[in-house]
Amino acid sequence: xxxxxxxxxxxxxxxxxxxxxxxxxxxxxxxxxxxxxxxxxxxxxxxxxxxxxxxxxxxxxxxxxxxxxxxxxxxxxxxxxxxxxxxxxxxxxxxxxxxxxxxxxxxxxxxxxxxxxxxxxxxxxxxxxxxxxxxxxxxxxxxxxxxxxxxxxxxxxxxxxxx
Amino acid sequence: xxxxxxxxxxxxxxxxxxxxxxxxxxxxxxxxxxxxxxxxxxxxxxxxxxxxxxxxxxxxxxxxxxxxxxxxxxxxxxxxxxxxxxxxxxxxxxxxxxxxxxxxxxxxxxxxxxxxxxxxxxxxxxxxxxxxxxxxxxxxxxxxxxxxxxxxxxxxxxxxxxxxxxxxxxxxxxxxxxxxxxxxxxxxxxxxxxxxxxxxxxxxxxxxxxxxxxxxxxxxxxxxxxxxxxxxxxxxxxxxxxxxxxxxxxxxxxxxxxxxxxxxxxxxxxxxxxxxxxxxxxxxxxxxxxxxxxxxxxxxxxxxxxxxxxxxxxxxxxxxxxxxxxxxxxxxxxxxxxxxxxxxxxxxxxxxxxxxxxxxxxxxxxxxxxxxxxxxxxxxxxxxxxxxxxx
Numbered sequence: 001x002x003x004x005x006x007x008x009x010x011x012x013x014x015x016x017x018x019x020x021x022x023x024x025x026x027x028x029x030x031x032x033x034x035x036x037x038x039x040x041x042x043x044x045x046x047x048x049x050x051x052x053x054x055x056x057x058x059x060x061x062x063x064x065x066x067x068x069x070x071x072x073x074x075x076x077x078x079x080x081x082x083x084x085x086x087x088x089x090x091x092x093x094x095x096x097x098x099x100x101x102x103x104x105x106x107x108x109x110x111x112x113x114x115x116x117x118x119x120x121x122x123x124x125x126x127x128x129x130x131x132x133x134x135x136x137x138x139x140x141x142x143x144x145x146x147x148x149x150x151x152x153x154x155x156x157x158x159x160x161x162x163x
Numbered sequence: 164x165x166x167x168x169x170x171x172x173x174x175x176x177x178x179x180x181x182x183x184x185x186x187x188x189x190x191x192x193x194x195x196x197x198x199x200x201x202x203x204x205x206x207x208x209x210x211x212x213x214x215x216x217x218x219x220x221x222x223x224x225x226x227x228x229x230x231x232x233x234x235x236x237x238x239x240x241x242x243x244x245x246x247x248x249x250x251x252x253x254x255x256x257x258x259x260x261x262x263x264x265x266x267x268x269x270x271x272x273x274x275x276x277x278x279x280x281x282x283x284x285x286x287x288x289x290x291x292x293x294x295x296x297x298x299x300x301x302x303x304x305x306x307x308x309x310x311x312x313x314x315x316x317x318x319x320x321x322x323x324x325x326x327x328x329x330x331x332x333x334x335x336x337x338x339x340x341x342x343x344x345x346x347x348x349x350x351x352x353x354x355x356x357x358x359x360x361x362x363x364x365x366x367x368x369x370x371x372x373x374x375x376x377x378x379x380x381x382x383x384x385x386x387x388x389x390x391x392x393x394x395x396x397x398x399x400x401x402x403x404x405x406x407x408x409x410x411x412x413x414x415x416x417x418x419x420x421x422x423x424x425x426x427x428x429x430x431x432x433x434x435x436x437x438x439x440x441x442x443x444x445x446x447x448x449x450x451x452x453x454x455x456x457x458x459x460x461x462x463x464x465x466x467x468x469x470x471x472x473x474x475x476x477x478x479x480x481x482x483x484x485x486x487x488x489x490x491x492x493x494x495x496x497x498x499x500x501x502x503x504x505x506x507x508x509x510x511x512x513x514x515x516x517x518x519x520x521x522x523x524x525x526x527x528x529x530x531x532x533x534x535x536x537x538x539x540x541x542x543x544x545x546x547x548x549x550x551x552x553x554x
Contacts, residue, residue, distance in 0.1 A: 026468055027467075
């Protein structure tokens, strides 16, 4: 990927609402070129979606989140991909990663209540024939996500005026 | 108090105009500052970690006056590879407490009472003051926006007298962001040789030049190495301001003179800062200076934003190709730069530095630093635009 597109991705990662005109100014390119590059990034599925980072604790919505470490038996000819596909189709699964180390898959699960989340693990995830073990850890507090500190972040330690 | 006890050379230097703005600005909660003179990046972690490791290893002793040899070797290699100028790490490199100390001891090592120092203006605030502290006489050489704030050899020559001894040169420039292209630099070099001037070259922003421009090091030009002190440091390109680490390089005769002052006043720069700086150069050499390149690209994006914002506001601003400042003209408002900045702070809570703080030829301009977050920059631009409408 060329440096221009890399720059665009970095700017959008910082703020995906950055206006196209501003991106054009920052990169020193014209508006058409920026639009075209973003279009290509979207069509090539480099950019999949534009989503906000939300502090749900302040949005007064009850949510329970957990990280579940899962050990699975990979399937012949399909490896882990087929198992992963089964799992990521559950609507409760927000993120799913294949991991190195002591377990195979890491799932970020979200549910409305503790009971719902427990039901997901015991009634939907664990019974899968390829799942050989799970270990669930609940998220107690979110400090930082995708590079954004949730509270009291971004303090500027610099003097207001310096030579 | 009896003022007669104060050294007249010190008394003759007015308090920094920047200080006044700092005092007012620090009382305002929601002010956005374009008045800083340092990067908005935290020092990259590997350099911080090198300093931490040094402490954990119990390296708490003095270093030699000249600085740790591995650091001097890296500085020598860095200047040779990046700027084509060679210095012997044994005797031609002195590690200092920031480039600021280097400027001070360079002037004190070279000047005799009454010697004139040619200082292109607008310029960094310490040149005039340090010249006076060293018993010298500062001589302003104005540069102008219509000439891209480049030092014109003819303007320089017109200011030379039999007492002229030193030229202070600094490109990329603080506060203007100007750079000095090869042909202009060569013309300045010819004047320096013709009039037997010694040159103190502050190259602290030399890594921060944009859109393909590379600022040549003066000492790399024929006939200049032997009459030049090259000063730089780690604050700007490596985002290490708080480490306070710089260096002074020159033929051994001059370095030995500066080192004499350094050894009696400073002894040595902080050991942990030296270790962090050594690691910055070593890591830079091994990674193609990726940290520097990343920060430079980020500054460049914001430089373009600032230039466009001033153009949209109708404020004339020559295109700065270096450092991280723009220096727009506010002459059309009819306000002095100090009044403009004062009112902008009081009425819109945006901090800029009056151009007059950088010498008389800075009047009519304000220094705006774009090393701050894009959100804050955009908000500051909106506030400045609002302010201009009220005038």
